[in-house]
Amino acid sequence: MTKVKKITIDAEPKGKKLYHRELNKKIRRAIRNGYNWIILKNIKGQRFIGAGIKEKVTIEVFGDAGLDLGVFSEGITIIVHGCSEYLLGNTLNAGELIVYGDSWDITGMGARGGKILVMGNGGSRIGIHMKEFRDKKPIIVYGGKVKQYCGEYMAGGMIIVLGLDFSQAIKDKKKPITRENIDPKKVKNYKGEIVQSDLAGGIHGGTVYIRGDVPDHNLGVYAVKDEFTDEDTEILTPALKRFSELFNIPLDLIWKKKFTKIRPVSSRPFGKVYTYTPI
Amino acid sequence: MRAQDKVMPRFKVEIDYDECNSCGRCAVNCTFGVIEFDREQDKPIIVDTGKCVACQRCAVFCPTNAISIKEYPVTYAPHGNWTPWHRRGVYEQARTGAVLLAGMGNDRNYPVVFDSLVWDACQVTNPAIDALREPVETRTFLGRKPKKLGIREINGKFELEDIYPNVMLSTPLIIDHMSLGSISYNAYTAMLRAVSEVGTLFGTGEGGLHPDHYPFRKNIISEVASGRFGVSPDYLDAAALEIKIGQGAKPGHGGQLPGEKVTQLISDTRGIPLGTDALSPNPQHDIYSIEDLKTLIAALHEATEYRVPVGVKIAAVNNVAPIASGIVRADADFITIDGFRGGTGAAPRVIRDNAGIPVELAVASVDQHLTNEGIRHKVTLVAGGSLRSSSDLIKILALGADVGMVGTAALIAMGCRVCQQCTTGKCAWGIATGDPILGKRIDLEWATRRLINLFCSWTADLDEVLGTMGIDAVESFVGNRDRLRYIGSNPEEAKILGVKHAGSRIGIGGE
Numbered sequence: 107m108t109k110v111k112k113i114t115i116d117a118e119p120k121g122k123k124l125y126h127r128e129l130n131k132k133i134r135r136a137i138r139n140g141y142n143w144i145i146l147k148n149i150k151g152q153r154f155i156g157a158g159i160k161e162k163v164t165i166e167v168f169g170d171a172g173l174d175l176g177v178f179s180e181g182i183t184i185i186v187h188g189c190s191e192y193l194l195g196n197t198l199n200a201g202e203l204i205v206y207g208d209s210w211d212i213t214g215m216g217a218r219g220g221k222i223l224v225m226g227n228g229g230s231r232i233g234i235h236m237k238e239f240r241d242k243k244p245i246i247v248y249g250g251k252v253k254q255y256c257g258e259y260m261a262g263g264m265i266i267v268l269g270l271d272f273s274q275a276i277k278d279k280k281k282p283i284t285r286e287n288i289d290p291k292k293v294k295n296y297k298g299e300i301v302q303s304d305l306a307g308g309i310h311g312g313t314v315y316i317r318g319d320v321p322d323h324n325l326g327v328y329a330v331k332d333e334f335t336d337e338d339t340e341i342l343t344p345a346l347k348r349f350s351e352l353f354n355i356p357l358d359l360i361w362k363k364k365f366t367k368i369r370p371v372s373s374r375p376f377g378k379v380y381t382y383t384p385i
Numbered sequence: 386m387r388a389q390d391k392v393m394p395r396f397k398v399e400i401d402y403d404e405c406n407s408c409g410r411c412a413v414n415c416t417f418g419v420i421e422f423d424r425e426q427d428k429p430i431i432v433d434t435g436k437c438v439a440c441q442r443c444a445v446f447c448p449t450n451a452i453s454i455k456e457y458p459v460t461y462a463p464h465g466n467w468t469p470w471h472r473r474g475v476y477e478q479a480r481t482g483a484v485l486l487a488g489m490g491n492d493r494n495y496p497v498v499f500d501s502l503v504w505d506a507c508q509v510t511n512p513a514i515d516a517l518r519e520p521v522e523t524r525t526f527l528g529r530k531p532k533k534l535g536i537r538e539i540n541g542k543f544e545l546e547d548i549y550p551n552v553m554l555s556t557p558l559i560i561d562h563m564s565l566g567s568i569s570y571n572a573y574t575a576m577l578r579a580v581s582e583v584g585t586l587f588g589t590g591e592g593g594l595h596p597d598h599y600p601f602r603k604n605i606i607s608e609v610a611s612g613r614f615g616v617s618p619d620y621l622d623a624a625a626l627e628i629k630i631g632q633g634a635k636p637g638h639g640g641q642l643p644g645e646k647v648t649q650l651i652s653d654t655r656g657i658p659l660g661t662d663a664l665s666p667n668p669q670h671d672i673y674s675i676e677d678l679k680t681l682i683a684a685l686h687e688a689t690e691y692r693v694p695v696g697v698k699i700a701a702v703n704n705v706a707p708i709a710s711g712i713v714r715a716d717a718d719f720i721t722i723d724g725f726r727g728g729t730g731a732a733p734r735v736i737r738d739n740a741g742i743p744v745e746l747a748v749a750s751v752d753q754h755l756t757n758e759g760i761r762h763k764v765t766l767v768a769g770g771s772l773r774s775s776s777d778l779i780k781i782l783a784l785g786a787d788v789g790m791v792g793t794a795a796l797i798a799m800g801c802r803v804c805q806q807c808t809t810g811k812c813a814w815g816i817a818t819g820d821p822i823l824g825k826r827i828d829l830e831w832a833t834r835r836l837i838n839l840f841c842s843w844t845a846d847l848d849e850v851l852g853t854m855g856i857d858a859v860e861s862f863v864g865n866r867d868r869l870r871y872i873g874s875n876p877e878e879a880k881i882l883g884v885k886h887a888g889s890r891i892g893i894g895g896e
Contacts, residue, residue, distance in 0.1 A: 130687055153680070158688025160618040173680055178688045180618050193671055196684070197609075199617045212671050216613030218656050234670045235613065239656040259666055261657060311661055373661045374644050380733070381483035382643075382808055 113141040117169070118148035126152045126172070137161050151191065156182050162201075168282050176203050180219075187282035192229070195222045198244065204352055206283035208250070217244040217263065221345070225272055225283070225353050228252035230302075236312060238262025247349050251300035257368075258304065258326065261311040266345060268317045268360060269300035272353070288354040295363065305329060306368050310375050314368040315342060317360070325368065328375040332367045392476050394435040394457045398443070402428060404451035411443035411452060416813040416823060417806070419443075440804040442813035474734075487734035488807025488817065490634055490726045490771055490793060498745035499777045501873030503887060507855040516852030523844055523859050525787060526551040527586070527625060527765045528694035529718040549718060550694050552624045554788060555584035556844040557859050558778060560836075561723070561769050561792040562608050562629070562698070564590025566642055566651040566663075567730030567807070569824030572799055572816045572832065577601040579836035586624060591640070591665060593654040594620050606696075609685065611639050612665035614655040618688070625693050625719070626685050628678070630669070631700030633727025633770035636741045639665035641731070646810050646819045679715035686716075694718035694765075700740075701725055701747030701770060706754035713760045721790070722747050724770020728793040730817060731808040744770040745784055749882045752785025752864050761864075775846035784882065785864040798839040799832045867891060 113136050117124045124132075129152050136144050142163045146155070149169030156165050160180040167175075170188040180199035189207035198217040208226035214233045219242035227250035234255065236244050244263035249270045257265045275292040276283060299321065306314050307326020315338070320331065342365070350357045398419060400411075407429050412422035417438055421431040437454065444452040461469040477485060507513040514521060528551030535546030560580060565573050567590065574597070580587040581604040588606040593615015598605070602623050609616055610629035631637060642651070642663035652659045672678050678697065685695045696719035697712045699705065709720050724744025729737065748768045755761035769790030772778050778789040797803065800814045807817035815826025847859065856862045870887040871879040879886055 126683075126687065127691075130690075134690065154684050154687040157684055158618045158621060158690075174684045177684045178616065178618060178621060193680075196671060197613045197616050215671050216616070218613075218617075231670055235611075235664075235666060237614075237657050239652070239658065242656070258670075259664060261661065261664070308664070310664065311658065373658075376641060376662060376664070377644065379484055380486045380641070380643075380731075381477065381481040382486055 108142060110143050111141045112143040112145060113139075114145040114147060116147045117150070117152060123150060124152065126154050130154060130157060133165065134159070137163055149188070153191075156184055170207070171205075176201065187284060189226070190224075194224070195220065198222070200242070206353070213248075214244060214246045217246075218242055219244050221348070222246045223249075223349055223352055225249045225288075228256075230254045230256075231258060232256045233260060233263070233265040233314075235259040235261065236263040236265070238312060245345050247345055249349070249353060251296050252302075254302045255304045255307065255326070256301055257306040257312070257314045257329075258308055260306055260309040260314070260370075263312045264341070264345070265312075265314045266317075266342065266349075267300055267315070268349075269296045269363075270294070270317075270355070270360075271296050285352060285354045290355045290359070293355055293359070299324065306370075308375065309368070309370040310373050311370060313338075316366045316368065317363050318366065320366045320368065328371045329368050330371055332369045334365050334367045338365070338367055390476075390480050392473055393459045394437065396434065396437040396439045397455045397457045398432045398434050398437050399453045399455065400428070400430045400432065401451040401453065404449040405430065405447075406449055406451075408448065410446050410448065414442045414446045414813060416442070416811045417809075438804045438806050439802075440806065440813045441802045485734040486731050486808045487737050487805060488729065488731055488809075489803060489805045490728040491738050492805065493738045495743075496873075498743050498873075498878065498882070499773075499780050501871055501875075501878070502745075502780050502882075502884065503870050503872055504779065504783065504850070504854070505868040505870065506853045511855045513855050514852040514857055516848040519852070519857070521848045521851045521857055521859075523556045523847060525554050525557045525765075525859055525863075527554060527696075527719055527767070527788060528552060529764065530762050532762060550692055552586065552694060553584070554586065556840060556847070557782060557788045557863075558840060558843060559586040559606070559767065559788055559790045560588065560795045561721075561727075561790040562588030562590040562606070562627070563792060564592030564608075564730070565595060565654050566590075566592045566646060566819055567817060568796070569812075569815055569818050569827060570595075570650060570821065571824045571827035571829055572796070574598070575799060575827060575829055575832035576795060576836060577604065578829070578833040579840065580604045582833070582837055583840045585840065588627065589620075589623075591629060592642075592651065593656060594623075595650070595654045608698075609681070610665055611667070611669040612663060614657065614663065614665075621685065621689055623693065625696060626689065627696045627698050627719075627721060628669070628672075628681060628685070628717075629698045630672070630678075631698065631702075631723070632729060632732075633700045633723030633725050633741055633744065634729035635732035635736045636700035636702055636725070637667060638732060638736055639667040641665070648819050648821070650821065651819055675711040675715050678712065678717075682716050696721055696765075696767070698723060700727075701742045701744050702740075703742060705742070705747045706750045709751045709764075710754060710758055710760065713755060713764050717764060719765035719767055720751070721767040722751060722770070722786075724768070726771030727769060728771075728796075729807070744768050745781065746878070746881050748781055748786050749784045749866070749884075753883055756864070775843040775850075778843060779847060779850050780869065782859065782863055783865050783869045784884075785866070787860075787863050794839065795836060798835045799827060800835075 151172040153172035158178040164183040167186040171190040177196040182201040186205045190209040194209045194213045198220040200219040205224045211229035230253040247266045271294040304326040306329035409422035529549035591610035605623040606625045607623040698721035725741030767788045768786035812818040872887040
């Protein structure tokens with residue numbers, strides 16, 4: 107294992123907020139100088155943090171990250187002690203993005219690999235058009251609940267929505283949210299629907315696992331429920347284990363509720379829409 | 386299939402047995418299952434003429450020219466409204482209940498605006514340039530230009546202010562996006578080799594980039610489309626990046642590469658499982674507004690450390706001018722406009738044939754609109770969507786495009802016969818096919834040479850024409866609509882083009 111070499115970058119030096127261009131420049135310079143653990147302080151919604159980085163480094167963000175966190179990256183680890191805005195892990199290729207907070211719309215759009223673990227809630231279009239290829243299999247885990255169009259057009263990978271409410275579980279709200287700052291005993295289950303309409307509409311690969319029941323009217327076109335088997339337990343375990351480690355919540359608590367598995371009707375749902383006969 | 390389902394063949398293949406030497410080459414070359422060869426038979430060539438698409442492969446490869454392909458001599462009872470084309474469409478849709486797919490570009494008989502334009506030349510008062518002996522500059526640059534050239538002094542040294550990344554093109558012509566999958570590996574490689582030799586660009590299409598093609602990255606425009614296939618940091622390390630919003634052949638439509646075409650090669654390149662449909666949604670789900678587009682452009686700039694120009698490709702539609710204005714304000718470095726005659730590997734026929742507007746009108750209105758708004762200098766305008774000859778290229782430059790692009794013309798240079806069967810993947814010429822064995826029908830050296838020849842001859846044409854106009858650089862010619870004249874019959878069209886009618890002179894004071 108390579109030695110950890112840490113550096114702290116203040117995103118607000120002398121009280122003046124750094125624009126994303128300068129911030130990313132500093133991050134890249136730090137990477138070139140051999141640092142592999144970059145701590146960003148005072149982040150206030152700067153966009154594109156870690157864009158297109160393919161080095162295997164860790165970026166720890168204190169504050170709320172802006173749009174497109176980790177966009178196009180391949181192999182980076184980003185830990186956000188706060189929230190992240192839209193488009194977290196847009197077109198992600200590999201790596202691990204961890205958010206101790208909420209992350210709103212279009213998380214993991216078109217991702218082809220990597221893991222995205224979010225403690226809180228999500229907006230609409232989560233994991234839209236994710237794919238998988240050989241050993242690359244993107245995984246999105248949401249601790250809370252998400253909105254409409256989750257997993258739309260999905261072509262591969264896995265989305266897990268747990269429906270856990272962490273809002274009462276933060277010990278000290280003034281401090282940044284870390285593993286130690288979460289009180290597992292105060293984590294509750296959300297009541298009611300944790301996913302909304304058009305779940306996995308147009309799905310033609312991959313699976314969506316929802317902890318708890320999913321009413322049929324929330325399923326999108328070409329998505330069907332399937333039996334949750336032991337094999338699924340095996341598939342889910344590593345991702346859930348990682349989630350429980352990161353967010354300090356016992357694995358047994360997650361397993362207490364049954365999962366609903368959603369898969370595509372076929373890998374070629376639109377196969378019969380077109381005719382190829384030359385006329 | 387019932388007898389009533391049968392539709393009469395479109396073409397009739399006839400073998401002239403006086404000429405035929407029974408070599409069977411025609412059967413080897415036919416990919417549509419028309420010709421079979423049975424040496425035992427008296428007449429060894431067995432023809433199933435109903436499947437013929439008139440791709441001419443058999444006829445071209447027949448050493449004795451014994452094959453003729455004719456229109457099938459069954460007359461559809463004449464009807465001015467219900468043309469055979471319409472009737473065949475109804476038969477097919479009634480049989481299948483499906484959307485008709487079509488390849489290539491719009492094949493309807495709409496008037497071509499290019500054909501109503503002629504250009505001006507020097508006579509007496511302004512001398513022509515002799516392009517054979519005097520230099521005519523055809524180099525042009527793709528990317529954002531500063532409003533003015535600022536120079537600053539740092540420690541006694543001078544440097545330029547605000548220089549944006551630009552790509553130099555030796556000629557104002559690029560090959561438009563075609564993905565590996567829609568065309569064969571060899572055709573794709575030949576185009577890359579040709580553009581790198583000529584010093585211009587080729588678009589990857591949205592099918593990702595095969596590792597074999599990484600060495601050509603200085604001549605590649607990587608496309609980021611709604612499917613995001615193969616988009617990785619390596620893929621983004623190209624000469625330019627382009628966000629595809631629309632395609633001329635199918636404005637507003639995404640794309641589907643059917644599962645049967647997702648072979649091992651395509652699966653590797655796109656990063657998707659073997660045999661699944663590769664769907665590109667119609668919209669990009671992270672772009673629902675100009676602001677969202679701006680975000681993606683900024684993300685691409687950021688991911689590439691501001692090293693490469695980022696453009697946006699849109700289809701030519703009625704509102705193209707204000708859309709283009711929005712795109713400039715979203716910080717795009719170039720805009721690609723694809724006209725409604727642009728080609729495609731596969732699109733619903735109803736969209737291919739009816740949606741969009743001619744690129745000539747789109748370019749003229751975009752150029753005028755951006756100029757009026759004072760932001761024309763910020764972008765390079767690339768336009769295509771059926772440039773059939775160097776004259777189309779010259780006219781589109783005069784109408785306001787900085788760079789022209791070809792797709793189908795490049796395929797025709799490699800032997801395409803425009804039979805419109807790209808959808809089927811059975812291309813007998815080894816171009817529009819994912820079949821690795823068929824793809825080998827394209828000889829790399831030969832195809833590369835043909836493409837280079839095409840570029841060279843169109844550039845030479847451009848040289849000659851600019852010379853006759855007395856213009857010594859293509860950049861001075863772009864948007865020079867005063868050198869064009871309209872000879873059509875529609876004053877409204879001339880108005881949109883911003884071109885005077887033939888015979889009207891340049892007024893006093895340039896009016």
